[in-house]
Amino acid sequence: MPRTNKTSEAKVQALFDRIASTYDSTNNAISLGMHKHWRKKTMEQVPLSVGDQALDLCCGTGDWTIDLAEIVGPTGKVVGLDFSQKMLKTAKNKLKQTNFSPQTSLIQGDAMSLPFENDSFDLVTIGFGLRNVPDAFQVLKEMRRVLKPGGMVACLETSQPENKLIYPFWYLYFKLVPTIAKLKHNKRQDYVYLQQTTQKFVHAKELKQMFQDTGLIKSSYTTFMFGACALHIGYKRK
Template sequence: MSGDKKPNSSNDAQTTHFGYETVPVAEKAQRVGQVFHSVASKYDVMNDLMSLGTHRLVKRFTVELSGVRAGQRVLDLAGGTGDFTIRFSSLVGPTGEVVLADINASMLRVGRDRLIDKGISQNVMYTQLNAEQLPFAPDTFDCICIAYGLRNVTDKDAALRSMFSVLKPGGRALVLEFSKPRNDLVSKVYDGYSALWPIVGKLVTGDADSYRYLVESIRMHPDQETLKSMMENAGFSDCRFHDVMGGVCAIHVGFKPLTAD
């Protein structure tokens, strides 16, 4: 297993990536926080614009892969505006529970307001937390889902280990994240298209820098195989991934073994 704050950081142990920039480890969470404070109110609109609406289908498929049933406890990590919590809340029903968690207060506020406006309150809790140190007892959740969030975590290995710890034996973790397209043509088209995001971001939110970070952070994120091995290193078993749109995104699934090795 990799040491703390090293595998995803640059060669210098005290620095890490923030898009293409190299920043001190202690500064990354704050810089990412600024990005999401800035985009929180227009986050859903921008998602629809950048993905041309396809993010809804990808999220739908991710929920199908979760296998969540009535009465289960689910952690929607980096849940932001609550897209997954809405779906999970209906699946777990009144006997289950969903915890919508995000490190960013602005995103969490947008998510909480949105859920309350939809009348979803009976089985949802809200927590502001750092994914690297989840403040829950071990073996708490049947399913943990982190969608488009792991990329922004400073120490991804620590986050995966923390997720593994709070997952119940037999429970599963899902990581939905941008990944590496398999096909060169898809890759080139995608690169060209994503280069437009800062311009669209500037027009819609008045903030091009946040979307420049988004594009850069996607490029710096580990590919499918690397993330799978990171999950295995964290202790997950039966890890697999589903490429979405030719690898533009990938959904990784891993299970906590029923018995400790």
């Protein structure tokens, strides 16, 4: 997946700034609320414990970041990183309503060039963000770099059904996504872009291969909702 130029990156960043205030309600409408179920199922598979350190990339409005912070407790550490200041502002407002602020940091940054030392985190996650970065392979390499030996990478992302009977219905639904989004967010074109990134992103099997190509071992994936979403996991060799 080729890296875009700086102008394109700035446009995508501006897009996420624009949709930040309505992102949660629009996401609920588009996914029929299923994104919460997918994240819950994902949390059941991540080997995170009290006192651990986790990094949540493309953290957006902070839902997954807060879930992680609840598990690691006051002796642990969670960092949520996103390139959109307005998304982070929403996440910070959510965080203030919890008891997890002491163990949680929210920072603006580039997922392709992480400001962390090698072997820093027990778990690195990315939820519905990998398809929107300029270079997904570079992000996976950075995730592996900052992961401690034996740690896990977890990626929750929209996917494409492999069942040929399901695919036409999935395709039709995602064609309607911008129209659904317009009910919550007045710029339909923003969600045309997000619909296109979903359709153009790699299939689940290809993403598993990308995990393996970055050196992540025991790579596997689980699909949800007939393949409309997939959880990929991989580990850094000890």
